[in-house]
Amino acid sequence: MAELLVGDIFDALVEQTVAVPGTSTLGVVEPWLARSLAAPPTNNDALWRSRTLFPRS
Template sequence: LGPRLDHQAVTWLLERHGSPAALRKAGRRRLLELIRPKAPRMAARLIDEVFDALDEQTVVVPGTGTLDIVMPSLAASLAAVHTQRRALEAQISTLLEAHPLSPVLTSMPGIGVRTAAVLLATVGDGTSFPTAAHLASYAGLAP
């Protein structure tokens, strides 16, 4: 499919209507009604993307009908991964906020929560480097 599989409304939709035939059978209007509570501002655009992708499908291969069985399960697994990822991001953000270097790191342009967490996990507090030049060399910024 062409639409964003990382959007929870799309994975939710695929859990219920997993094959191209099931999506077509449900129809544009019905799918729009189903998805609107999960994506109020994007519902119409997401459904348009679904039907654009369906319209581009020109070949139907044998076994396409099995998507009704496989896709809902895969979509549910993807939704679970997204839920776990959001929970981990919240935990990492909480841990980062408690770190004494957090205000310094996140005040730097281009350094957000994810980058700051990676920096801390990679280099720690920096005390293992004798000088700032050693850290710059380790980061590949200086010879």
């Protein structure tokens, strides 16, 4: 009886799925972020200068 119950529990766990909202966005954001970080330093420098000149209050 216990072996049958254990088997049923494992079968039920295998069939369960979980959908986490926003996980499909990671496939878009991650490559964009990688390209952004690999961009020529002038782009990053311009961004830094704009944030330094116009800081958020």
